[in-house]
Amino acid sequence: MELTHSDVKAAAERVTGRVRPVAVAQADSTGELWLALEFLQHTGSFKARGAVNFLLTHQDGGTLPPVGVTIASGGNAGLACAWAARDQGVPATVFLPTTAPRVKIDRLTSYGAEVRLVGNRYADALAASREFADDTGALLSHAYDNPLVAAGAGTLMTEIHERIPDLDTVVVAVGGGGLFAGxxxxxxxxxxxxxxxxxxxxxxxxAAITAGRVVDVEVDSIAADSLGARRASELALAAARQYDVASVLVEDRAISAARRNLWQERRIAVEHGAATALAAALGAEPALRRVPGERVCVVLCGANTDPSDLAG
Known part of the structure; x- marks a missing residue:
């Protein structure tokens, strides 16, 4: 399975006018550090891009059934799928682990989705959604492991490049790898x-890069609700092998500090998953020790969070 720039270009043609164009903001006085404010996207995350591309492609191809679509999600992909399904006039049934944040469950309900809580891991919800699709004939979507979803996510980079044409480096958080691959x-x-x-x-x-193949990992992080995939997609591993990619790991305390920094310094409230990319940029990671003049853009990818712990 391979993702190409032609796939991303085709996705951009489909989603233009249906998603919010990304805004970028200069984050320092030199113009070398930028923030991509994708948390302002419909449904609060980049996932809207992939959901629109996925459903429009199936609608155009006559493969979007009246019974609707189903997806398993930690929250954000489900929100995007439900929102896009409502726009296409079809039902959405979203399976979530019982650990999903209440704020995401409530928003799903507001989009008209049927929400089903299953198990305490994303893998449990995924198995349930597959069984539901087999039983009902619903179109099975995936939070990240689908080329249409990944290509839709990649349209974000197209827009970032339009706004910062001399960009050198983009920094992005990774869960299952759909956004990363695109x-x-x-x-x-x-x-x-x-x-x-x-x-x-x-x-x-x-772990997949290290092993040379996708492998299961343990999930235990403050950002697990959005980045807690047990295994990366084959698309993500292929992209990591093929392109000039650096893989960086950050501690939970650095993620929390980056999230609080965004609030205290800029009054931006994002998910821990969205703050993960910034944690690397603010830290001393060798892969992000910028040379003078290097332009770096950090993607802030989601805002479906309870901001009550940021008060003060």
């Missing part, structure tokens, strides 16, 4: 290096 594919087309960042105890891509 961004890395588009970034390579533009000659931009990709840095993939994961929590040290949610390291599915890093």
């Amino acid at each position: 961004v890395a594919t588009a970034a390579d087309h533009y000659g931009v290096r990709t840095v993939a960042v994961e929590p040290i105890h949610c390291r599915a891509l890093h």
